[in-house]
């Protein structure tokens with residue numbers, strides 16, 4: 620595991636944007652199609668806005684979202700819509716796998732299973748993960764049963780402590796099916812969660828971020844405020 624600390628959120632966002640673009644370009648130079656899981660969240664959107672459209676061929680990247688808010692397609696609360704607005708439309712991404720909206724006549728459970736059917740059998744190349752102040756990743760919240768789901772690749776989540784209340788999330792086995800896991804965290808409101816996630820002891824139930832590691836690389840990209848504890 621590697622931890623890198625940047626002076627502030629702006630330089631962290633710039634580093635995430637450059638690092639993701641470079642990794643995608645590197646994989647494409649090897650003749651492969653990169654498989655990337657995007658996250659929602661404040662620092663992610665700030666990073667997406669800085670992504671260089673010419674730094675990689677974004678039309679040939681398979682993209683998923685670690686979680687989605689179960690609201691209508693195109694809604695401003697959706698992680699995919701925020702990513703589209705921040706960079707996907709601008710860079711010409713076409714291979715974007717999204718969770719159905721709640722306007723598509725599927726239940727949240729059906730949307731989760733339909734989304735699971737889009738997942739690759741090979742590992743992802745990069746899974747990006749924001750971390751909430753409570754230590755949640757994707758939509759896997761402290762104490763929730765979904766943290767222990769092993770039979771399903773994606774699950775529905777009700778009563779999310781953070782609105783919107785209904786969500787669809789990849790499960791921990793799915794998030795762990797990756798070569799690289801990059802946690803991206805900014806702000807002192809996240810400092811306790813980061814400290815708990817990186818402590819020698821603790822549980823996934825208390826701090827869900829403890830439950831994800833990459834096969835080859837687990838990288839924590841922080842600003843000084845998030846790293847302060």
Ligand SMILES: O=C1O[C@H](COP(=O)(O)O)[C@@H](O)[C@H](O)[C@H]1O
Nearest residue numbers: 658659660661662749750751757
């Ligand atoms: O609701 C969510 O929250 C987390 C973190 O968001 P932030 O605004 O506190 O940075 C995010 O990682 C997740 O994808 C999202 O659905």
